[in-house]
Amino acid sequence: MSPVTEAIRTVAAREILPRWRQLADDEISVKTGPHDLVTVADQAAERSLTAILTALLPGSVVVGEEAVHEDPSRYAALSGDAPVWIVDPVDGTRPFVRGETGFCTLVALAHHGELLGSWTYAPARELFAHAWRGAGAWLDGVRLHAGAPDHTRPLRVAHSHPDYTSPQQKRALSALVTEGVTARPCGAAGLEYLAVARGELDAIAFDWENAWDHAAGLLLVREAGGLELTRDGSPFRLAGENDMPFTAARDKATAQRLVALFRSGDAGGVVGAR
Template sequence: MIEAKDPGEWARLEAAVDEAVRKAAATEIMPRFRQLAQHEIVQKNGPHDLVTVADRLAEEQLTAALTAVLPGSVVVGEEAVHADVGILAALGGDAPVWIVDPVDGTRQFVHGDPAFATLVTLAHRGELLASWTYAPALDLMAVARQGGGATLDGQVLRCGPPVPGQDINVAISHYDFTTDAEKQALSGLRTAGVAPRPCGSAGLEYLNVARGLLDAVAFSWENAWDHAAGLLLVAEAGGASATIAGEPFRIAGGNALPFTAARDEATVRHILSLLTVVG
């Protein structure tokens, strides 16, 4: 059982995944940063939803490396799912699953902004067991393990509560990627005492919450590869999260939306009180 791995086995697995993530970034992502040719950038579902050759090749490399690290595991990657949505069924299966976003923040990557990340999460039967959030252009590596805490470059992360008396800073679903119904569901955050702004890389926004640099996120979509790593990172840093139904976020989908993750339970409750269900 993956949950029963002893500390030595977990340490070896974590080191192997760390190496795999860094290698994929070094060989497939960073050589193309600010070097992409136009033909290496493709629209998926619209002008703001981009994929590059770096996304595809990094995911292919990570898929091979991660399944070798943990025999019998499977990969649910953003680009593979785009090609075959049936792959999502693995999120509800019995095999350990690696959830991979090779370049979270592709738009930033394409425009030469260093605020993008590679996200990898290990899950089993719906539980988030470990995650890696790597921002190669910023040289940041955050790691979380269920029940084992969260670190950033080896230093323990603790969210801590928001500063009393100050506006609650919230990163929300970017306007370019939201429907009118989603915008309406999030509109209650535009109120006194709350300062919403559009999110960048979801993975890095979660990291900002875990670091205590951002008070909360509120999102209206549920792609597992965007959220799994960050939700575990925030939880292990002492934060909290919930859907608008007051339930834990399910990586296999079917969540009531929007949902939030924040530095503490009180902030989660306050954010939820301002949201409405996506119509």
């Protein structure tokens, strides 16, 4: 077991799982709106991961969801010279609060905007996926191959959940309502990326840029043979604006098909907000 894998498992066992289905009302807070929740598990897990990961790689920094919420200037570290750990301590906080299993811990390692490593852990489902750039994507020791969709049936696509999208973003994603596509709102982003890497889902379409939601999953899909494209046909950039929406798909043809749908919409590009 790698030190990073061990750290993530240890923190989940100590800070997340003991609070799952055990949260008191005063351990849940609202951040930017009623659907944007944070719990004591999110906060404690991120603090622990920050301490452990920076000790494992001296000179590295952490861009974590909860720390950036407290101080948005920390996001700029993605453009700096230091290696960056990108952390979402509990991706899928709402399912976590509801006592469901659809949550995970996401960690990625990047340097100068390039993704190097990826870890996705769904402790309630006992799933652990990881990827290294150029070395493949793996789920519980089995190599992942995204493959290609079955072209005899509609594309299965998960998209940004309506609770988190503005009217303009909903219009941009409305192009997915078309013949040959079966679309549904997404659950936890990390688990949707894993579904694409496993070939269980053909593509995802998102319209927000927060690196902690996407970094781990993007590398997982890439190393499983998939591809991500933004609306202008370029890869997703961890730092800086992207032409939104963007997709991560099982293969190049599927990614290009979704980009063509985005461009056919009447909303134009939508740049996600942090």
